Amino acid sequence: MKADGLKALTNAHAWVGLIISTVLFVVFFAGSLSLFRDNIDQWESGPHFANEQVASKVSLDQTIATVEQQYQIYMHDEVRIWLPSAQQPLINVTFAAELPDEQHQDHHLLLSSTSNTIVGDGERFDFANFLYGLHVDLHIDDVGKYLVGLVTLFFFVALISGVVIHWRKIITKFFMYRKDGSKDRLLDAHNLIGVMGLPFHIMYAFSGLVFNLLIIYQISYVIVLYNGDQEALFRDAGFVETHLDETKIKQPMVGLDQLMIKAKQALGNVEITRVSIEHFGDQSASVVFSGADPSQFSTRKEIKYHIATGEVLYKTLNNYDNTLRSGLSIIASLHFGNFAGYTIRLLFFLLGLGTCYIILTGNLMWIEKRAKQRKVNQFGLHLVKAMTSGGFIGVIFATAVGFIAARLLPVTMVERSDMIVNIFFACLLGAIISALLTKQQAQFSKLFCKLTALLLCAVPLLDWALLSNDILVMINLGKFDVIIVEAMLILLALGCWKFGSAINQETKVTIENEVTVSETI
Amino acid sequence: MWSRTLSGFILGLLISISVALNLNLMLPIAQDVSLLIGLLVAFPIWVTVQVWSYHFSSAKEAWLKGLMVLAPCASLSIILMLMRTFG
Structure with missing residues (x-):
């Protein structure tokens, strides 16, 4: 030069x-x-929950029942449950609760995995986040x-x-x-x-x-290659969304423990860390069990069930079987x-x-x-x-x-x-x-x-x-x-x-x- | 400096989008692989054009040289898009 x-x-x-x-x-x-x-x-x-231990068996049904006793869970937001681990012995549940006048408020609760009681408010411990x-x-x-x-x-x-x-x-x-x-x-x-x-x-x-500017290329791809069809790009990119339309028919949210046993069998060598429920309380409600495969580099496994019927809606054993999502997962792991x-x-x-x-x-x-x-x-x-x-x-x-x-x-x-x-x-x-x-x-x-x-x-x-x-x-x-x-x-x-x-x-x-x-x- | 920044930013973005699209349209491989390749090359191209624009002593030169790279890339994109639409 x-x-x-x-x-x-x-x-x-x-x-x-x-x-x-x-x-x-x-x-x-x-x-x-x-x-x-x-x-x-x-x-x-x-230190505020030092004596909390991880239960040998965590009950999702009891967890949901405990939350429902105190809150009216808002159907249109996702309910997420982080299961306890040796490092983090509490069950973390995030959801939105219904308030009067069609308002809703976000919550993050900490539950004991042994007694299934609410022991704290997760929003008060947020410095790391x-x-x-x-x-x-x-x-x-x-x-x-x-x-x-x-x-x-x-x-x-x-x-x-x-x-x-x-x-x-x-x-x-x-x-x-x-x-x-x-x-x-x-x-x-x-x-x-x-x-x-x-x-x-x-x-x-x-x-x-x-992570922060991918959207620029996403927009250009949608406009030029996919003629404005964003869903088609998401499908090719491996972001498979299997939504069921809301039915407005109420459905009790039970049987999650049985579905978790089935999920563990279906996913094989994976520690399920996160459970998320969509359309909580509706007949169309579905639950996703996901976790990382500890034996492989940056590999996530996930399975989605329709709660009312137990039908499998989606399952992946290898980063959604998509090269782009595998690539993104590797980039995230490196980061x-x-x-x-x-x-x-x-x-x-x-x-x-x-x-x-x-x-x-x-x-x-x-x-x-x-x-x-x-x-x-x-x-x-x-x-x-x-x-x-x-x-x-x-x-x-x-x-x-x-x-x-x-x-x-x-x-x-x-x-x-x-x-x-x-x-x-x-x-x-x-x-x-x-x-x-x-x-x-x-x-x-x-x-x-x-x-x-x-x-x-x-x-x-x-x-x-x-x-x-x-x-x-x-x-x-x-x-x-x-x-x-x-x-x-x-x-x-x-x-x-x-x-x-x-x-x-x-x-x-x-x-x-x-x-x-x-x-x- | 701001004007060279602007030339590198805009032309770098357009060139990187154009190259990523061209690769997607030309490579006979699965769409998810093609999307990943586009992602891997796009940002480094943008950054390279930005660095390149800074090495010129004037913004006018940076714009001219950048446009000389963008023109064939964009032309190829248009041809490939027309071929896909009518071919």
Whole structure:
């Protein structure tokens, strides 16, 4: 490539990286934590139900009967039941309940699998889902989803442009890390982590695009290839929908236990994890039993019955027997890192944090370069500095406060999860405003990093101060979710503390250099 | 920079859609396999065109060169669609 082209591409790489940096940092940070979503979920709720055991036989009929005693289930929404496992001993049921004036309200109940009684409200333990939602769509619904998709697209662009820029030196300078010059150190760290994690980054950029922007190609295929027939595309794509029309004739929802026995026989080597019921209470009601085959990579099995007759409506033993759905399932498994236990998730977690560091070093290099220029837009420079310190450290700080709130707020509090979300966004907003108002960005970042590290360390202390007996019960039962989450938070705290200290040294070096320069002059 | 971003974004999207459709219309394979291939190639093409547009020194050049790639791809798509409709 010609020098002009390379220079234009280098400028574009820095520009694109800067534009997407804050959202990308939030997405990668929340995504890295979400690799341990189930553990965070159990960290939050597990100690409050530490003595709950998994029943040897779970009764779906009793579960439904218990829910129906207290709620009038809304027929037009799906009823979903997540069966208990060794890690998660409760039955989770989500549904909508009918209210007067044709209104309905969503519910998430936690039921004991041994007594089939309602033991808690699942909506009060939602911090893990909140972090995952932040990763997926920043909690701005469809707009957020497409925004994250666009950011992911330009992340992919930054990756490929980075490879093109660095291509001639990708082998020779692979292990280069110059620790003396500040700019060299940032650049070498940026390149080193970027090149070493390249397959991981490309996989995440591609899979993220598939999740968030696939609809663009879906629309074009429907219009051009399928003459507007979306159902035909879905059929070819393996999304087989076998709906039965509602009859408006009431049908008691019983016999699900018998159907589950039949489903287990029909699906073979699979642990059924989810049961979903469509048209609850109607004669047309159907139930789907689904689960993953533990002996194969990314293979889901599913069977659907008509509840009234027991007739099989649909069955698949291999990802709906469709290549596209198998491909999507593989892409999802790679993205979620759920195919090789904790080892791969830990690796992905570290690489995810490494990506956060790449984004940070990219911004710091841009700031350093601009700060040296005579004609620079001071407001723009201050804005980037503030978004880097307030936005990047702010999201870690807000997460730390969110964890503390999730541990401190009483489980009896009705709006508990909403309160944690409000606290999170208030902290993030406060951090960004504080960063915008401060002039001493280095000092601010240093103190903010160390404060965040202390808050992250406070979470394990609070865990053991408040719930030590329950945590010990969990550990004795072989459930280590609290320990895993605490280890993750301590690792983050160490990173924040180390980074805060590095800012201290950096400031010192810069001041010393400035003194040397002024003395020379 | 914004104008080159726009050229890469729009032309990259159109070229990727066109190539994915062409592959779907030309490859004599099952439809689900064809859809998966289209999915696998579409995003990387979009990203490549976006990166390519950034390496030009002006937006005008990026638009012109991009259109020169889009024109044959889109023409082939139209021909293949006509062949499917009337062939």
